[in-house]
Amino acid sequence: MRIGALLSGGKDSLYAAWRMIQTGHEIACFITIQSRNPESYMFHTPNINLTRLQAEAAGIPLVVQETDGQKEKELDDLKTAIQQGVHEYGLEGIVTGAIQSVYQLSRIERICHQKNLWCFSPLWLCDQESYLHSLVSEGFEVIIAGVFAEPLDETWLGLKIDIPFIERMKTINKKYHVSPAGEGGEYESFVCNAPFFKKKINIIETKTWFEHGAGGYLITRAELD
Template identity: 30%
Template sequence: MKVAILASGGKDSTYASWWASLQGWEVVALVTVLVKGKDSMMFQLQNSWIAGLQAHSIGTSWKPVFSNGEEEKEIAELEMGIRGKDANLLPLEDLLPEGVEMPRDLEIQNGPLEIDGLVVGALRSDYQKTRIERMCERLGVRSFCPLWHKEPMDHMESLVSHGFEVVFTSVSCYGMGKEWVGRILNWESLRILEEASREFRFNLDGEGGEFETIVTDAPHMRRRIILDGEVVWSGSRGVLELKSCSLT
């Protein structure tokens, strides 16, 4: 079976891509929606272009799709991108931080994707899952959500135990301070995160937008991603503003 992965560069979609490889399927592309606007109901905003480096590390192609982030239009923009009929074509450099370049030998998909299925890392968002499923019906492909309603602690423990290097790149909830931006998920930080999630009543897996992540290494990645950035903090939220990235 040939599949594409809806990839943001974060922990859930990266886990989903690993899951697809374990099924013995051919992962023909990571598909990333790059949002030009300041908000999105469907897709991760911060640093999602990192999926291009992940694709190169995994050994597959990358399909960037540009979106304005407008509600109910962004799923149509994704569908058009998969069909190879992108309406919002832009130079990729316009959405990359200054100083960041993609590997020259990265295969970027410009035409339609010939796939049998689309794998997504949705956890509990019915809004996202139902729209993806309807789109897949229109495309005539199957939709797979391997993490759907997985117990949060089981998911987070699985990431650590299987060797995923997960970096917290943004924080926007009470109970997670500046020290979390740039921190790596491991057994100790997971213990502290669980305690904070209980005390401040936020989602342990970040499903409510409490934090965003980047995966810099995983079982199916052949080369690790090296990040260089600085923490930008304002009030009760902050982000890791990346200056450069490279593959080992």
């Protein structure tokens, strides 16, 4: 089946695409919604402009649709992007990286139903600790691009998701009930390499910020290696 993968730049969207590849589907294109609103209800925003490098690294075409990020209205822009994917790449389905957000998944499923498309969410209600271990063992290279909850602070920005990271998150989860995979918005991520990438993203320059308990890791220069 020819699938369009919703691509945010973070781990969940790319791992979901990888799962579809593993089950014999073709990722015919990526679809990125580039929101002007950092508080978008639907769409990831940290380093969203670098999904073009991820698509290039994977050798997969990318559909980019901008949005003002207004609640509910931003769904019209998602519809436009999906329709473009259907028209240009013959999509038969869409894959999402949704894990627990009923708000996001229900809206994407509704659009797919309207467009007569299949909707796949291979990470839905997964065991988050097992999922993080799969990311590491299967060769994903992922860094933390934003933190938005205690006790995560500026020292977490730019960290790799590896076994020590998972162990720290287990401890924090027990004490603070922070989602291990950041599904509650506690942190955001960026994927530098994946098993289906032909090239790796090399981060050259960054800027970080942290204030009022939240922070970001802005990649200002990167290239394919």
